[in-house]
Amino acid sequence: MNQHVSIxxxxxxDGLQIVHQRMATDVKLRWIAQLAASGLREIxxxxxxxxxxxxxxxxxxxxxxxxxxxxxxxxxxxxxxxxGAISAYEAGAHVVAIPISVSDSHxxxxxxxxxDEQVEAVRQIVDWVRAQSRPMRIDAxxxxxxxxxxxxxxxxxxxxxxxxALADTGVDCIALADTVGYAHPAQIRSVVRATxxxxxxxxxxxxxxxxxxxxxxxxxxxLEEGIRSFDSCLAGLGGCPFxxxxxxxxxxxxxxxMLESMGFGTGIDLQQLIGARTLLAQALPDEPLRSGVxxxxxxxxxxxxxxxx
Amino acid sequence: MNQHVSIxxxxxxDGLQIVHQRMATDVKLRWIAQLAASGLREIxxxxxxxxxxxxxxxxxxxxxxxxxxxxxxxxxxxxxxxxGAISAYEAGAHVVAIPISVSDSHxxxxxxxxxDEQVEAVRQIVDWVRAQSRPMRIDAxxxxxxxxxxxxxxxxxxxxxxxxALADTGVDCIALADTVGYAHPAQIRSVVRATxxxxxxxxxxxxxxxxxxxxxxxxxxxLEEGIRSFDSCLAGLGGCPFxxxxxxxxxxxxxxxMLESMGFGTGIDLQQLIGARTLLAQALPDEPLRSGVxxxxxxxxxxxxxxxx
Numbered sequence: 347m348n349q350h351v352s353i354x355x356x357x358x359x360d361g362l363q364i365v366h367q368r369m370a371t372d373v374k375l376r377w378i379a380q381l382a383a384s385g386l387r388e389i390x391x392x393x394x395x396x397x398x399x400x401x402x403x404x405x406x407x408x409x410x411x412x413x414x415x416x417x418x419x420x421x422x423x424x425x426x427x428x429x430g431a432i433s434a435y436e437a438g439a440h441v442v443a444i445p446i447s448v449s450d451s452h453x454x455x456x457x458x459x460x461x462d463e464q465v466e467a468v469r470q471i472v473d474w475v476r477a478q479s480r481p482m483r484i485d486a487x488x489x490x491x492x493x494x495x496x497x498x499x500x501x502x503x504x505x506x507x508x509x510x511a512l513a514d515t516g517v518d519c520i521a522l523a524d525t526v527g528y529a530h531p532a533q534i535r536s537v538v539r540a541t542x543x544x545x546x547x548x549x550x551x552x553x554x555x556x557x558x559x560x561x562x563x564x565x566x567x568x569l570e571e572g573i574r575s576f577d578s579c580l581a582g583l584g585g586c587p588f589x590x591x592x593x594x595x596x597x598x599x600x601x602x603x604m605l606e607s608m609g610f611g612t613g614i615d616l617q618q619l620i621g622a623r624t625l626l627a628q629a630l631p632d633e634p635l636r637s638g639v640x641x642x643x644x645x646x647x648x649x650x651x652x653x654x655x
Numbered sequence: 656m657n658q659h660v661s662i663x664x665x666x667x668x669d670g671l672q673i674v675h676q677r678m679a680t681d682v683k684l685r686w687i688a689q690l691a692a693s694g695l696r697e698i699x700x701x702x703x704x705x706x707x708x709x710x711x712x713x714x715x716x717x718x719x720x721x722x723x724x725x726x727x728x729x730x731x732x733x734x735x736x737x738x739g740a741i742s743a744y745e746a747g748a749h750v751v752a753i754p755i756s757v758s759d760s761h762x763x764x765x766x767x768x769x770x771d772e773q774v775e776a777v778r779q780i781v782d783w784v785r786a787q788s789r790p791m792r793i794d795a796x797x798x799x800x801x802x803x804x805x806x807x808x809x810x811x812x813x814x815x816x817x818x819x820a821l822a823d824t825g826v827d828c829i830a831l832a833d834t835v836g837y838a839h840p841a842q843i844r845s846v847v848r849a850t851x852x853x854x855x856x857x858x859x860x861x862x863x864x865x866x867x868x869x870x871x872x873x874x875x876x877x878l879e880e881g882i883r884s885f886d887s888c889l890a891g892l893g894g895c896p897f898x899x900x901x902x903x904x905x906x907x908x909x910x911x912x913m914l915e916s917m918g919f920g921t922g923i924d925l926q927q928l929i930g931a932r933t934l935l936a937q938a939l940p941d942e943p944l945r946s947g948v949x950x951x952x953x954x955x956x957x958x959x960x961x962x963x964x
Contacts, residue, residue: 493956527947528954530916531875558954559909559947562872566840592951600868607839638836638868642901645837645867647802 349651351610352388352575353598354551355381357626358409359390359424360595361583362402365633371405373629375412380622381580382419385614385653386598389413390443390577393424394433410437422485426457431471434482441483442475444468445523448508449494452525456489461508469515476516486512487521487553491537493528502537506544519550521577524564527557527593531567538571551575554596556582556636561596562604569610576601581623582636599623599637603648611651616644658960660919661697661884662907663860664690666935667718668699668733669904670892671711674942680714682938684721687728689931690889694923694962695907697729698722699752699886703739719746731794735766740780743791750792751784753777754832757817758803761834765798770817778824785825795821796830796862800846802837811846815853828859830886833873836866836901840876847880860884863905865891865945870905871913878919885910890932891945908932908946912957920960925953 391413392406413421422441425431434442446464447453453461475482491505541549552568554561578601584594602614620640700722701715722730731750734740743751755773756762762770784791800814850858861877863870887910893903911923929949
């Protein structure tokens, strides 16, 4: 069994995009540097989307360039279309992440395209990227894979079908995203298995939200189905645009605590990771910062895995 | 596989005992009635301990008597010694729950007795109760079974040994309690298995705290090891006396959401259960009320199990 788990910190993107306060570019870069120093090896630092729609992300080009200075860090940026992917490439991102809603209604509401049209857009991105001189990893995230705030239930067969179509475009990795946080552990197991049946090891990652308080239970279910890569967010920053007061992404600190306690190595120093909350508290004083282990303190029963040099 | 899960609501005891504000007896009883009306069939309504030490519990005799008026409700009260158990019996409680710390240091700090001495006290309680005319169920909770804020790690072999000793006293049911909330899912699996090896089906319940944010992940691990009974607390009331800002018991609303989503019947109407928070918010305006599903609202993908008449 693979005892290493990769965590991609998405706070600078999924967290900050929902926060009303703006974080200055230099503060973002200091925060990203602290996250990387704690041992995070992959960070989604921003998104190349319309600055009119998401003004918090307007400086993503600069943030990518700054983050590339951090040795050993894989710099990831989100893009919704070819134009965004080209911007990511030009900025020098190592990875471009592209969301594709499995739910047609959600897809149309988000990017004004059906799911099939968005899969086609991914194919164009892949073709463009593969024609460039520098390699860039392409991750596709099947959004609303566990339910949709508009359509409700999302059939598992449809998730597997969309994952298959995404795999056929030639992307490197596919993630399943519980975009609205409706998933439960039995569903995670079942949808992960169906997707593994469809695309095998191309299914790499889960992107989970803690909306209903089930985030880490869902991560556990995924872990036990063989998933070894998760998105998460320091302090669970960001909340949920659909539900004021609700939680955001699963909390990186608590995820690291769970994984390391269970014998999985993450390469992350938990105390140092918790230290990166201080900057967040100063920069975003109005945001609630979540995390059990940060509030309670690391217990004396915590025996982390040795960090590989 | 048994598809029913029993939830014992411990808010009126484990929740209120930590809260600084006092809740009046009639308010407690209205709250308990609302909890019962939502489908909860077992409620720990208070504890027979020194009112000097825990003034919030001084009215437990009255609360037990009032709760006995609620048809179909199993009324449980906590007691730390024979005197408390006699009070529970005299008040008419259906169940007396007795905590026994597996950690010697925690036991001495809490009840001024070693673990062995407290097991002996349980034996005296069993002998006394069995000699009375009315039956009263006796539940023993092996506290600090997954770690201790004083001793740190608690050896699994010691948990199994204490569970065996408790089973030998003749108690009806044994619970494992993660009193300080240090447990992780792999440990839950391992300690539950070791305890099942020692005492079989006498291990009935898990009592979990959400201190590190792992509460529902731990519940999932227990569920998958065959546990079909959990303590939990509406709104995760109470927090942790050792860590200001930390969470209390696992949240009943979110536990019900998880279980019912996964196909386990709890007999509880989730919307009605969430409704019982209103009284709590009015009675304890300074207390944070937790719960993902209460904050976000029940999603349209939620398909609860049919409630058995």
